[in-house]
Amino acid sequence: MSEEKYVPKSKLGQWFDSRLPLLTLAHHINDYPTPKNLNYWWTFGGILTFFLIIQIITGLVLAMHYVAHADLAFGSVEHIMRNVNYGWLIRYLHANGSSMFFLAVYIHIFRALFYGSYKAPREMIWIIGILIYMLMMATAFMGYVLPWGQMSFWAATVITNLFSAIPLVGESITSWLWGGYAVGSPTLTRFFSLHYLMPFLIFGLVILHIWALHIPGNNNPVGIDIKQPSKETVPFHPYIVIKDFYALLIFLIIFSGFVFFVPNVLGHPDNYIEANPMVTPSHIVPEWYLLPFYAILRSVPDKLGGVVVMFAAVFILMFLPWLDTSKVRSAVFRPLYKVFFWILVIDVIVLGYIGANPPEGMYLIIGRIATIYYFVHFILIMPLLGFKEKTNPLPMSISDPVLDSEAKLSSEKTMNNK
């Protein structure tokens, strides 16, 4: 990172910048040296930032029409759908936006796993990222409760009852969460308040996430450090900006497909029935993005045990930088890890599939195997691989893997010039 000190050109700019260095910040973001070999898996950070903003804006607008009261919430959502100008569009954007947000975050996390982006010196980026992911899950869950349909109500009941598993104080914690003896209007109003607050906490963490990223700079598909910034990096603007935009537009086309053609396909029809504390729907499932953890919860045949294991499944990610003992970052040069990475991907998808099905027979057995494998991957395989695996030789620079073809290109050019 060889950035010379930036000084604004105009006198006014210098006056302003010496008092509040916003211009220096803008200059830094503009010129931020980015590895030239980043592939499209690196565009999801930008997509996620965009979706956070979309969720905040559409949510802000929905809150203008929504009423957080057990008697009025369900009706106010229908009012948004039927009466408010473009209310249907704004609500579908918000509801499907959360799914797109999680889709992007899962790709973003698996990209980090594949290319070893969590390893030194980028542990802080990773830890803040996991904190963001946890806040996202809490926000999404509370948002799902707000329409006050049957799924909302029973999701709130089930999730808050997780805390009743805590020995001794469990009961008092749940009634503290509910503000009563069951999920009711007080629960709904506090969930609304917190659902409004949390995106702004996420936004703050995103700023820290990006700050922590800009200290060591981006990892890259080859996973080795930048040796000659002038030759191996490109400025963020316009190169990465335009690439992120392109990826964003493709992603938005998929998003629009959901919003305009199948807006309810990711939701559950039972949530169009108003909450009824007397009747539980016959089959309760969370939103798709929480299914793997739901499967882990149900695969443990013990109340407290299930809750502990489920939370452990998220918290274990925090320790990943130290559980992974390999010095090589990118899976491109780790023949064994590459295989185990894809097994983990399949394992998580299997857990998601199991989470969507009733916990009985084969589903339960497969769910248990997949749960055990999930932890084995992080606790046994990752630490051992660092010692056992024979990695492929690393290139000297990030330019090396493409140098051959570059050499060909330049020779072709000289041929053409002749």
Next chain:
Amino acid sequence: MSSSYAVLTTIIVLLILFLYLSWVFVSIKVVDKEPKGETSERRDFLFTASYALGAVGVGAAMWPLIDQMNPDASVKALAITEVDISKIGLGKTITVLWRGKPVFIRRRTQEEISKAQNVNLEELKDPQKDEDRVKKPEWLIMTGVCTHLGCVPLGEKGDFGGWFCPCHGSHYDTSGRIRKGPAPTNLEIPKYEFVDNNTIKIG
């Protein structure tokens, strides 16, 4: 209402376009000192076209977020009110709610009518004949919102025997015309019609 926002959005989009185009024009003059070739003209066109398209797209995406604050379908559905006027005695006023605003329905006495009709129009701040303000002289129907800053005037008060606004002291006569005080215009007449002799439909 919504068309005015459409105009506003269009103006903003055009403004951004104009700013962008002028910036492109200026920056080309500053940067491109070499004579422009065919490629740079093509590039400029592509730049301008894509930014313009982007601006239109952003404007279109903004519109639902703005329009959601306009009166919604449930509010518009309440825009018509039918009132039974058979029980209103001579010289009495009732107030009904229409579109969230009070509407005065007054059955005027003969004295009030002749007073309202005999006013010299040159004395008025907002000249209007009494005949133009009523469909049947006996019935005065008008929005009970002071044209100054929106308070509700008090009936049978003020220097002209009509209405008096307690907020800033505007006096209206027996036809609801402004006579004295800060209000700029007469009390507004809503759109209404007599369905039959005993019923009126406002809106």
